[in-house]
Amino acid sequence: MSLLVTESLGKSFGGVEALRKVSIEVERGRIVALIGPNGSGKSTLINVISGVYPPDRGRVLFEGRDITGMPPHRVAEMGVVRTFQVPRVFRGMSVVENLMVAAPGREVETVTGSLLKRRQVRGHEAECLRRAEEVMEFLEIHHMRNEYAGSLSGGQQKLLALARALMTKPKLLMLDEPVAGVAPALARKIFEKILELRSRLGFLIIEHNMDVLLDFADYVYVMHRGEIVARGAPEEVLSSRQVLEVYFGE
Numbered sequence: 001m002s003l004l005v006t007e008s009l010g011k012s013f014g015g016v017e018a019l020r021k022v023s024i025e026v027e028r029g030r031i032v033a034l035i036g037p038n039g040s041g042k043s044t045l046i047n048v049i050s051g052v053y054p055p056d057r058g059r060v061l062f063e064g065r066d067i068t069g070m071p072p073h074r075v076a077e078m079g080v081v082r083t084f085q086v087p088r089v090f091r092g093m094s095v096v097e098n099l100m101v102a103a104p105g106r107e108v109e110t111v112t113g114s115l116l117k118r119r120q121v122r123g124h125e126a127e128c129l130r131r132a133e134e135v136m137e138f139l140e141i142h143h144m145r146n147e148y149a150g151s152l153s154g155g156q157q158k159l160l161a162l163a164r165a166l167m168t169k170p171k172l173l174m175l176d177e178p179v180a181g182v183a184p185a186l187a188r189k190i191f192e193k194i195l196e197l198r199s200r201l202g203f204l205i206i207e208h209n210m211d212v213l214l215d216f217a218d219y220v221y222v223m224h225r226g227e228i229v230a231r232g233a234p235e236e237v238l239s240s241r242q243v244l245e246v247y248f249g250e
């Protein structure tokens with residue numbers, strides 16, 4: 001069974017048809033890329049899957065369950081997690097604090113807590129910290145653990161956004177331009193980490209860098225004016241006439 005299936009999604013904003021009959025599939029263990037010129041509907045697709053907007057038409061199935069129109073926090077609880085084109089991090093918090101607050105199910109209400117409850121909360125905090133250490137180790141950002149997120153470079157903030165997403169133990173990770181504006185060496189490093197994670201989850205990644213796509217993507221969908229106009233293995237799709245026309249034809 002596919003991890004994610006979208007069936008003929010449609011979404012309009014006023015007169016703009018941002019999505020038109022968009023059907024895609026992401027399997028576990030796959031890095032699926034979404035490309036297309038500016039305004040073609042890529043971010044809208046991720047927004048609809050993650051519950052930011054309900055679609056006007058069509059369905060979103062996750063692990064076979066219909067999650068169409070579910071609110072974002074419920075979709076996230078199911079394991080569908082996304083990052084944003086502009087990384088959303090807490091600039092005034094340290095790296096490790098950014099990770100701690102990203103962990104799900106954080107207990108805030110302790111005022112009425114019994115001793116037992118307080119102990120549970122402490123246990124949970126310890127577990128979150130352990131996971132944060134693991135994630136920082138994996139992404140090799142341990143040395144920045146006490147730095148303010150706001151003082152990190154753009155590329156490091158993207159890495160931190162990925163780290164925050166990993167804190168939630170996602171099953172499907174949707175990344176909106178995870179390496180846009182990131183120096184090439186760091187960009188490759190980020191994709192190498194994604195590749196290491198691939199066996200355990202599925203990825204839907206908006207990305208334009210052709211070299212990165214050829215080296216790391218298993219499958220590519222091309223969007224144009226809200227529609228999927230081409231799909232297939234990266235080496236076929238990226239050299240197809242259709243794609244050249246979409247990008248340079250007008």
Ligand SMILES: Nc1ncnc2c1ncn2[C@@H]1O[C@H](COP(=O)(O)OP(=O)(O)O)[C@@H](O)[C@H]1O
Pocket residue numbers: 013016017018036037038039040041042043044045
């Ligand atoms: N919240 C919104 N309100 C109005 N129009 C929107 C909104 N989100 C996206 N759009 C429009 O939908 C189209 C697709 O946008 P988007 O999904 O952001 O494209 P992409 O991510 O491929 O650049 C664009 O014409 C954009 O202006």
Ligand SMILES: [Mg+2]
Pocket residue numbers: 042043044085
């Ligand atoms: Mg976008």
